[in-house]
Amino acid sequence: MPLTYLLHLTDLHLPPPGETVYGTDTALRLDAVLADIAARHGPGKDMPAPEFAVITGDLTRDGEPAAYARLRAALERLPCPTHLMLGNHDIRENFRAAFPEAPVDPNGFVQQAVMSSAGLCLLLDTLNQGHSDGRLCEQRLGWLAAQLAGSGDTPVLLFMHHPPMAVGIAGMDEIGLKDADALWSVLAPHRARIRHIFHGHLHRPIAGSWHGIPVFSLRGSAFDVALDLAPPPRKLSVEASKTPCYAVLRFTEDSIVAHTRALLPT
Numbered sequence: 001m002p003l004t005y006l007l008h009l010t011d012l013h014l015p016p017p018g019e020t021v022y023g024t025d026t027a028l029r030l031d032a033v034l035a036d037i038a039a040r041h042g043p044g045k046d047m048p049a050p051e052f053a054v055i056t057g058d059l060t061r062d063g064e065p066a067a068y069a070r071l072r073a074a075l076e077r078l079p080c081p082t083h084l085m086l087g088n089h090d091i092r093e094n095f096r097a098a099f100p101e102a103p104v105d106p107n108g109f110v111q112q113a114v115m116s117s118a119g120l121c122l123l124l125d126t127l128n129q130g131h132s133d134g135r136l137c138e139q140r141l142g143w144l145a146a147q148l149a150g151s152g153d154t155p156v157l158l159f160m161h162h163p164p165m166a167v168g169i170a171g172m173d174e175i176g177l178k179d180a181d182a183l184w185s186v187l188a189p190h191r192a193r194i195r196h197i198f199h200g201h202l203h204r205p206i207a208g209s210w211h212g213i214p215v216f217s218l219r220g221s222a223f224d225v226a227l228d229l230a231p232p233p234r235k236l237s238v239e240a241s242k243t244p245c246y247a248v249l250r251f252t253e254d255s256i257v258a259h260t261r262a263l264l265p266t
C-alpha cells in the first residue's frame with residue numbers, strides 16, 4: 001500500500017449569501033480552511049497532494065438551494081476531488097439538485113463506495129430528513145452489506161455524519177445514530193478489515209473506538225459544541241468556533257494518523 005493522504009472536512013454549516021449561523025459568518029471560516037488547503041497541499045508545497053477530500057455532512061445551514069450553490073463555487077478551490085456527504089442540516093433533494101453528478105445508491109440515498117490507495121471508503125447517508133438524529137434504515141444497511149460482501153479482503157474505511165457511539169454529551173447523544181446496533185450487526189462479520197471510522201456531527205475533536213474500531217472526528221469549520229458531560233436532561237450548548245479546522249489523514253500499510261490543522265478564527 002503506497003503512502004496515502006486524504007483530507008477530512010466536516011460540518012461547514014454554510015448559509016445563503018449574506019446570512020449567518022448563530023451570529024457567525026461560517027462562510028469566512030470555510031474560506032480560511034479552503035485557502036489553507038489550497039496554499040499548502042500539492043506538488044512543490046509543504047504537504048503532499050491528497051488523493052481526495054471527504055466532507056462528512058452538515059454542508060449547509062438548513063439545506064437551502066442558495067447555500068448549496070455557494071458551496072459548489074467555494075469547493076472549486078480544493079486541489080483534489082471532493083466527496084460530499086449529508087448531515088442532519090442538509091436536505092437530500094436540494095443537495096441532489098445542486099450536485100446532480102454526486103453518486104447515490106439504488107434507493108436514492110447519498111451513499112457511495114470510493115476506492116482509495118488506503119482501502120475501500122464507504123460513505124454512508126445517515127440523514128433522517130426533518131429530524132436531527134441519524135438513521136440507517138434497512139435499505140441503507142442493505143447497500144452497506146452488499147458493498148462489504150462484494151469487496152473480498154479489501155481494507156475498509158467508513159465515513160458517516162452521525163457517530164455510532166454515545167459520547168456523554170447529553171444534548172448530542174439525544175440526536176445520535178438510532179440504528180447503531182443494526183449497523184454493528186452488518187459490520188461485525190467484517191470487523192477484521194474495517195480499519196477506521198471517520199465522522200462529523202459532534203463539532204468537537206474526538207478520538208476513541210467503538211467495538212474496537214478506531215473512531216475520529218474534528219471540530220470542523222463552523223462552530224463548537226461545548227464539552228458538557230453533565231447527566232441528562234441537558235440542553236445542547238453551542239460556542240463560537242475557536243479555531244476552524246480540517247484534518248489530514250495519513251495512511252500506510254500498518255498505520256493511520258489523523259493530523260488536525262487548526263486555523264486562526266475569522
Ligand SMILES: [Fe+2]
Nearest residue numbers: 011058087201
Ligand atoms: Fe453540524
